Amino acid sequence: MSKTIVEKIIQLHSDEEVKAGKIVWMKIDIRTARDFGGPNVVKNIEKYYPNEQLPDKQNIFFTFDTVAPAKTIPYANSQQICREFAKKNGIKVFDVDAGIGTHILMETGLARPGRTLVGTDSHFNILGAVGAFGQGMGDQDIAFAFRTGKTWFEVPETIKINLKGKFSYPTTGKDLVLYILKKIGSKGALGKCIEYYGECLKDLSFAEYITLCSMMTEMGGIVSFPEPNQNVKNFLIERTGENPEFIYADKDAKYCDEIVIDVNDLQPQIACPPKPDNVKDVEILKGLKIGSVFVGSCTNGRIEDIRDVAEILKGKKVAKEIMLRIVPATKEVYGQMLKENLVQILYDAGAIISNPGCGGCASGQIGMTGKGEVQISTSNRNFTGKQGAGKTYLASPITAAFAALKGEL
Amino acid sequence: MKKKMKIQGKIWLIIDKDKNLINDIDTDMIFHNKYLAITDIEKMGQYTFDNLEGWKDFSSKAKTGDLVIVGKNFGSGSSRQQAVDCFASLGIQAILAESFGAIYKRNAINSGLPILQIKEIDLQRFNQREEIEINLVDGSTNSKYLVIEPFSKVQKDIYQAGNLFKFGKI
Numbered sequence: 001m002s003k004t005i006v007e008k009i010i011q012l013h014s015d016e017e018v019k020a021g022k023i024v025w026m027k028i029d030i031r032t033a034r035d036f037g038g039p040n041v042v043k044n045i046e047k048y049y050p051n052e053q054l055p056d057k058q059n060i061f062f063t064f065d066t067v068a069p070a071k072t073i074p075y076a077n078s079q080q081i082c083r084e085f086a087k088k089n090g091i092k093v094f095d096v097d098a099g100i101g102t103h104i105l106m107e108t109g110l111a112r113p114g115r116t117l118v119g120t121d122s123h124f125n126i127l128g129a130v131g132a133f134g135q136g137m138g139d140q141d142i143a144f145a146f147r148t149g150k151t152w153f154e155v156p157e158t159i160k161i162n163l164k165g166k167f168s169y170p171t172t173g174k175d176l177v178l179y180i181l182k183k184i185g186s187k188g189a190l191g192k193c194i195e196y197y198g199e200c201l202k203d204l205s206f207a208e209y210i211t212l213c214s215m216m217t218e219m220g221g222i223v224s225f226p227e228p229n230q231n232v233k234n235f236l237i238e239r240t241g242e243n244p245e246f247i248y249a250d251k252d253a254k255y256c257d258e259i260v261i262d263v264n265d266l267q268p269q270i271a272c273p274p275k276p277d278n279v280k281d282v283e284i285l286k287g288l289k290i291g292s293v294f295v296g297s298c299t300n301g302r303i304e305d306i307r308d309v310a311e312i313l314k315g316k317k318v319a320k321e322i323m324l325r326i327v328p329a330t331k332e333v334y335g336q337m338l339k340e341n342l343v344q345i346l347y348d349a350g351a352i353i354s355n356p357g358c359g360g361c362a363s364g365q366i367g368m369t370g371k372g373e374v375q376i377s378t379s380n381r382n383f384t385g386k387q388g389a390g391k392t393y394l395a396s397p398i399t400a401a402f403a404a405l406k407g408e409l
Numbered sequence: 410m411k412k413k414m415k416i417q418g419k420i421w422l423i424i425d426k427d428k429n430l431i432n433d434i435d436t437d438m439i440f441h442n443k444y445l446a447i448t449d450i451e452k453m454g455q456y457t458f459d460n461l462e463g464w465k466d467f468s469s470k471a472k473t474g475d476l477v478i479v480g481k482n483f484g485s486g487s488s489r490q491q492a493v494d495c496f497a498s499l500g501i502q503a504i505l506a507e508s509f510g511a512i513y514k515r516n517a518i519n520s521g522l523p524i525l526q527i528k529e530i531d532l533q534r535f536n537q538r539e540e541i542e543i544n545l546v547d548g549s550t551n552s553k554y555l556v557i558e559p560f561s562k563v564q565k566d567i568y569q570a571g572n573l574f575k576f577g578k579i
């Protein structure tokens with residue numbers, strides 16, 4: 001029977017015949033838990049499986065991405081519970097210096113096409129960027145996956161989205177995904193997968209693939225697969241040392257819906273508070289006064305994103321009283337920023353640069369907004385309270401950098 | 410211990426004033442967030458449907474072994490486990506719905522509470538509190554006016570073991 005990408009990946013990990021709508025057992029290649037959710041995973045394992053060996057330990061990991069290093073005692077305790085459990089069981093920890101877990105999985109080549117990975121992070125579907133099935137789950141499900149190496153899953157249906165046309169600078173992958181979100185809404189992909197096809201994908205950087213996949217969560221979806229381009233292939237070859245074997249959908253695969261989205265002349269987009277799908281053209285909000293800018297998160301914390309910002313700020317200063325905070329997604333990105341002298345450029349422009357992690361996104365290490373403060377953020381959620389008491393607008397690193405320079409949109 | 414794959418019990422048709430099955434019953438209507446601090450299963454039952462118009466007295470009427478029949482999108486909303494456990498607390502044997510919220514479905518299956526997907530139901534043919542019989546293996550019932558989806562293999566495995574964690578021991 002012909003299959004979609006998700007059906008094929010799950011089929012590779014299941015003994016049962018896989019088709020959309022069916023609940024099946026599937027093998028999970030990589031299991032992780034992070035500082036948020038991790039302690040409960042540990043608690044469940046110790047309660048239900050005391051003194052039992054975990055199988056396939058070299059494919060189990062802890063990552064400390066949300067509040068790194070811990071800024072409160074409860075967070076410090078959470079991380080310590082995970083560390084001690086990991087030590088006792090011989091499990092690797094990517095500690096507080098390492099960065100966001102999903103990004104580490106891609107950088108280390110652990111996430112690759114056709115693999116299945118789960119973690120306690122609702123943006124695990126970001127791994128669709130490398131053609132992998134990534135899924136965030138609750139702590140009970142993850143504890144079970146740690147112990148058994150498998151999980152059950154209702155095979156999702158898939159929407160096929162054809163992107164028609166092309167766009168160019170200063171419009172980026174972030175603008176593209178915000179635009180798609182505007183078109184299909186926060187329930188547009190509820191419980192479903194998306195396969196993306198179209199000319200414009202060819203020009204996207206690997207970082208833009210990450211951005212596109214990361215906001216699947218905000219569309220209510222399971223995981224999305226943009227047709228891989230040369231940039232994704234190059235990244236995978238470099239990280240895994242092998243030619244990537246992508247899983248492609250069968251020609252006559254069954255989709256629950258097919259949508260064409262015209263992206264010709266797409267303009268920069270911005271999501272207004274309090275919802276990620278409340279998207280408008282930046283142009284409409286021109287002149288909006290802002291107080292702070294956050295560049296980072298799993299959605300826009302790659303080196304390409306930070307280069308975009310540095311290029312705009314080089315030799316200039318951010319507007320008076322504007323606080324610009326920059327957080328690389330991982331230690332590797334941070335290292336690259338140093339090598340390319342971006343830290344100096346951004347420092348000279350007046351930015352605050354922090355160690356890697358989720359940064360401002362998860363009430364993390366680089367502060368929150370105060371009441372009345374207007375923030376431009378490159379992250380993926382602008383719900384009330386998520387990044388502080390202020391108002392958060394979601395945009396691309398380029399839009400964010402120009403706003404920092406002018407003090408307004 | 411093998412759990413029985415054939416169940417029988419008296420039904421609660423969760424209907425509105427117009428006698429239609431109620432759709433979109435969310436987790437706040439099932440188990441309101443003001444009771445979230447309750448973690449003891451025994452104590453959860455009394456609050457079941459305590460925020461659902463027309464059914465606030467459900468917990469005092471429900472009997473051990475009863476079956477609950479609801480409309481579409483049952484259990485949408487938050488991921489709270491209490492919205493599943495409160496039925497187990499009352500001794501409800503199974504929940505039959507025209508469809509379930511995705512997280513609710515995961516939580517219910519993981520905790521071993523039989524939830525069943527209705528394929529077809531002719532509501533007029535059923536009386537409140539009448540007794541029905543369901544075969545969880547093949548989905549057959551003792552009425553031709555009610556067709557349900559049989560258990561998937563996953564659901565059967567977890568149900569037989571008791572819950573997800575007990576299944577993980579096998």
Ligand code: SF4
Nearest residue numbers: 123297298358361362
């Ligand atoms: S950056 Fe934000 S959305 Fe991304 S993984 Fe961290 S907390 Fe989640």
